[in-house]
Amino acid sequence: xxxxxxxxxxxxxxxxxxxxxxxxxxxxxxxxxxxxxxxxxxxxxxxxxxxxxxxxxxxxxxxxxxxxxxxxxxxxxxxxxxxxxxxxxxxxxxxxxxxxxxxxxxxxxxxxxxxxxxxxxxxxxxxxxxxxxxxxxxxxxxxxxxxxxxxxxxxxxxxxxxxxxxxxxxxxxxxxxxxxxxxxxxxxxxxxxxxxxxxxxxxxxxxxxxxxxxxxxxxxxxxxxxxxxxxxxxxxxxxxxxxxxxxxxxxxxxxxxxxxxxxxxxxxxxxxxxxxxxxxxxxxxxxxxxxxxxxxxxxxxxxxxxxxxxxxxxxxxxxxxxxxxxxxxxxxxxxxxxxxxxxxxxxxxxxxxxxxxxxxxxxxxxxxxxxxxxxxxxxxxxxxxxxxxxxxxxxxxxxxxxxxxxxxxxxxxxxxxxxxxxxxxxxxxxxxxxxxxxxxxxxxxxxxxxxxxxxxxxxxxxxxxxxxxxxxxxxxxxxxxxxxxxxxxxxxxxxxxxxxxxxxxxxxxxxxxxxxxxxxxxxxxxxxxxxxxxxxxxxxxxxxxxxxxxxxxxxxxxxxxxxxxxxx
Numbered sequence: 001x002x003x004x005x006x007x008x009x010x011x012x013x014x015x016x017x018x019x020x021x022x023x024x025x026x027x028x029x030x031x032x033x034x035x036x037x038x039x040x041x042x043x044x045x046x047x048x049x050x051x052x053x054x055x056x057x058x059x060x061x062x063x064x065x066x067x068x069x070x071x072x073x074x075x076x077x078x079x080x081x082x083x084x085x086x087x088x089x090x091x092x093x094x095x096x097x098x099x100x101x102x103x104x105x106x107x108x109x110x111x112x113x114x115x116x117x118x119x120x121x122x123x124x125x126x127x128x129x130x131x132x133x134x135x136x137x138x139x140x141x142x143x144x145x146x147x148x149x150x151x152x153x154x155x156x157x158x159x160x161x162x163x164x165x166x167x168x169x170x171x172x173x174x175x176x177x178x179x180x181x182x183x184x185x186x187x188x189x190x191x192x193x194x195x196x197x198x199x200x201x202x203x204x205x206x207x208x209x210x211x212x213x214x215x216x217x218x219x220x221x222x223x224x225x226x227x228x229x230x231x232x233x234x235x236x237x238x239x240x241x242x243x244x245x246x247x248x249x250x251x252x253x254x255x256x257x258x259x260x261x262x263x264x265x266x267x268x269x270x271x272x273x274x275x276x277x278x279x280x281x282x283x284x285x286x287x288x289x290x291x292x293x294x295x296x297x298x299x300x301x302x303x304x305x306x307x308x309x310x311x312x313x314x315x316x317x318x319x320x321x322x323x324x325x326x327x328x329x330x331x332x333x334x335x336x337x338x339x340x341x342x343x344x345x346x347x348x349x350x351x352x353x354x355x356x357x358x359x360x361x362x363x364x365x366x367x368x369x370x371x372x373x374x375x376x377x378x379x380x381x382x383x384x385x386x387x388x389x390x391x392x393x394x395x396x397x398x399x400x401x402x403x404x405x406x407x408x409x410x411x412x413x414x415x416x417x418x419x420x421x422x423x424x425x426x427x428x429x430x431x432x433x434x435x436x437x438x439x440x441x442x443x444x445x446x447x448x449x450x451x452x453x454x455x456x457x458x459x460x461x462x463x464x465x466x467x468x469x470x471x472x473x474x475x476x477x478x479x480x481x482x483x484x485x486x487x488x489x490x491x492x493x494x495x496x497x498x499x500x501x502x503x504x505x506x507x508x509x510x511x512x513x514x515x516x517x518x519x520x521x522x523x524x525x526x527x528x529x530x531x532x533x534x535x536x537x538x539x540x541x542x543x544x545x546x547x548x549x550x551x552x553x554x555x556x557x558x559x560x561x562x563x564x565x566x567x568x
Contacts, residue, residue, distance in 0.1 A: 010108070012144040022411040023448040023501060024078055024382075028110070031077045031388055073416060073428050076384030076401060079393060081111035082375040083150070083162050084230060084262060084330040088358040089116040089131045090152075093334040094343055096360055097134040100333065100375060101142045107376030107455060111146035111383075111393050113164045114138075118151055118179040123186055125356020128175035139167075146390050151175045152230065155246075156184035156209070157202035158238045160230040163213070165222045166390035174213075174222050182209030203242055207249045214250035224394045228328060229257035232314075233297050233306045234281050236289030240314065241479040247318070247325060255398050256325050259308035259315070259558055260406065261300070262332020264378050266371035267549030271337065274547040278303045280371055292480060296531055302522065302541025302556045303406055303549075307482075311468055311530050311537035316484035319516050319561050322472040324430055326397065326560050329379040329404035335370035342368050377455050378551060380405055384429065400430020405557035407523075408454035410462050414446040415519060417508070417562045432563040441508035441564065443467065443517060445493075448501045456552045463524025464539070467491040467506060472514035472563065488536045496524060516561040526554040 010016045011025030018026055085100055086093035095103075097114060104112045116122055116131060128151060135149040149171055150164030163178065165171050182205060184190045189202045213225050229246070232238045246254045261279035266272055275282060279300045285293070301309035308315050308327050318325040344359025352358060373379065384401030385392040396402070403413055418426030419439045427433040435441065450460040470487030493504050508517070526544065530537025541556055 022451045024412040027077045028079065031385075073418075073426050073431060074384075074386055076386060076396075076414075076428065078382040078384050078403075078412065079110035079146075079388075079396075080376065080380050080382055081109055081113075081146075081393065082330040082333075082379070082381065083113040083148075083164065083228060083328060084115050084152070084258070084332045085112055085375050086116060086152070086332070086334050087114055087131075087134070088360060089114075089122060089134070089356065090334070091117060091119060091121055091352045091358070093358070094341060094361050095333070097131075097138040098141060099361075101138040101145060101147060103377075104375040105142055105145055107374055109145060109376040111148065111390075112375050113148040113150040113162060115150040115152040115162050115164070118154055118183040119185050121352040121354070121356045123179060123183075123356075124353065126176075127179055127356070128172040130356060132172040135172075146393060148390065149175065151179060153179070153209075153227075154183050154185035154190050155229075156182070156187065156189040156205040157199065158184075158206065158242055159232060159235060162228045162230055163225065165225040166394060168222055170222050174216055174225065178209065178213065182206070182212065203245065206242070207245050210246055210249040210254055214253050217253070224391060225253060226394055226397060227254045228326075229254075230332070231261040231279065231281075231305065232257045233293070234261065234279070235283055236285055236293045236298060239290035239480060240292070240317070240482050243314075243318070244476070244479050247323070251323065252398065255400075256327055257307070257315075258305060258330065259327025259404055260304040260329040260379060262330055262373075262379065263371040264303050264331075264406065264551045265337035265373055267544060267547060267551075268337060269548050269550060272369075272371065272547075276547050276549070278544065278549045278551055279305070281305075290480075292482065294531075296543075299543045301531075301543055302526065302554050303551055304541060304556060304558070306531070308558065309530075309541050310532060311489060311540060312470075312484045312487040312532045314482040316468075316470050316487040317476065317482050319518070320470045320472055320484045320487060321475050322514065322516075322563065322565075324400045324561070324563070326400050326402050326430070327404060327558060328381040328397075328402065329406065330381060331373055331375045331377070331379055333372045333375055335368065336372050336374055337370045338367045339370055340364050340367060378406055380408070400560045402429060403519075403557060403559040405555070407456065407460055407552055407555035408450055409460045409521065409523060409555045409557050410447055410449055411451055412446075412448040413519075413521075413557065413559065415559055415562065416444045417517060417564070418442055418444065427562050429560045429562060432565055434565050434567065435511045437512060437566050437568050438510050440510055443504075443506040443508050445504040445506065445519065446501065447495065447498075447504070449499045454552075458552065460555060461496065461523060462521050462557075463494070463496040464521060465493045465495055465504065466520045466539075468518050468520060470516055472516060489538065489540075492539070511564055511566045514564060514566045516563045518561040519559040520556065522556045523554070
């Protein structure tokens with residue numbers, strides 16, 4: 001790793017003139033100025049004290065007051081982050097906390113979550129308690145970044161999930177107690193275990209764990225806690241009824257899933273072989289997989305999980321119940337593509353099971369195996385906030401003020417839905433707009449195109465923006481349904497010849513029943529009819545040829561939905 005001056009995001013570096021920033025960077029810098037946190041006063045202690053103390057157990061649930069706007073349409077600044085990163089405290093990773101935080105800052109992240117695998121070596125060595133000092137050190141070394149401590153939970157009966165809370169006296173204790181009591185791997189409740197993954201008892205244990213987290217939040221043991229399902233379709237073991245059960249157990253805790261997994265460099269040509277797929281989605285249905293998923297669910301589409309990429313699929317099936325469920329994108333960094341660092345050497349008698357930590361890595365002159373990008377290098381989750389701080393990021397995630405992109409496809413996107421012709425306040429991402437039946441609605445989308453080459457050295461170009469619409473019909477009668485009939489692409493704007501900042505005003509028509517809208521965009525280089533047919537999705541993402549999936553040549557963005565509640 002470089003050992004020169006520690007990099008920081010350009011927008012947070014006072015030495016970078018404002019005219020050299022993109023639009024999103026200017027807005028982030030302005031927010032810090034208003035808070036008195038920009039420049040010399042921007043120190044680690046300032047970040048931890050920037051958020052007022054919780055007024056009580058319910059305080060973290062509310063988003064902070066907006067500087068302008070109101071209700072579900074506040075004026076937002078989007079902070080870029082990654083909620084799924086592994087260090088030497090995970091048995092299959094490689095880098096130190098310090099290395100990862102430095103790289104995340106280099107690639108422009110404002111916040112990140114360290115999520116170590118909960119397994120025997122990790123637990124036996126003290127787990128989250130042992131690594132907590134490293135988290136504190138990473139925060140001190142990177143004062144311009146919000147560094148969360150989290151855990152990658154082996155969900156009983158299912159896949160993995162990110163669990164994290166804001167800094168506080170019990171942030172590590174919460175994770176430690178949770179992994180010992182509810183982790184599927186530690187308790188022998190994972191895929192292939194004797195008490196195998198699809199038993200009702202295991203499914204109930206997962207729900208109990210989520211409720212336990214909700215109880216710790218409600219009693220004030222921690223200010224907040226969030227859970228996001230990771231790589232949901234990779235093994236096919238997250239059944240629709242399980243996802244709904246996690247959400248319903250604590251909707252304020254289980255807020256969504258990875259819309260796109262990490263390991264986006266897995267299918268770079270010539271890197272891992274002829275069968276490699278972006279995201280390392282290289283599995284077939286197993287005895288533990290839920291039998292209702294089609295074979296096409298086990299690969300990625302434009303790097304995105306099948307549940308997200310399928311218009312009218314699992315994500316839409318959740319949204320058409322009228323309840324928010326967010327998507328994110330992150331690195332899941334373990335081993336970076338073409339990096340020259342290798343794992344360090346064990347001392348006599350040492351291994352991960354008896355130390356809970358890998359030796360620090362050693363630099364070489366040769367590229368090492370890897371599938372991942374550095375945090376922020378390729379995958380980004382943008383969270384809308386009105387103040388800078390840990391709890392504000394979590395509040396933005398919970399409110400669904402989120403959009404995600406790959407390859408720095410655009411500098412920014414702002415989405416507003418209003419009645420009339422877009423000249424009044426309405427609702428933004430994650431929000432709800434209350435209207436009377438028959439009101440005309442307008443979707444206003446402001447795009448700021450990429451103003452500089454991405455981290456691959458290429459200036460990205462957004463080719464089209466799609467509007468996806470689905471009717472809200474209430475809770476699913478069949479808890480294992482993954483289809484959302486009627487959800488489809490209803491509008492496409494060709495923006496391939498547009499640059500700079502521009503606004504699309506898209507008439508939505510009259511509101512006759514409750515519905516939601518979400519947006520999708522791409523560079524236009526690889527698309528075709530979606531998994532449910534061209535009448536539903538005429539030019540959606542398509543799987544790449546195995547072994548030939550250069551992610552920089554197939555980039556997409558997705559936004560969270562806006563809901564419309566129609567009063568009759």
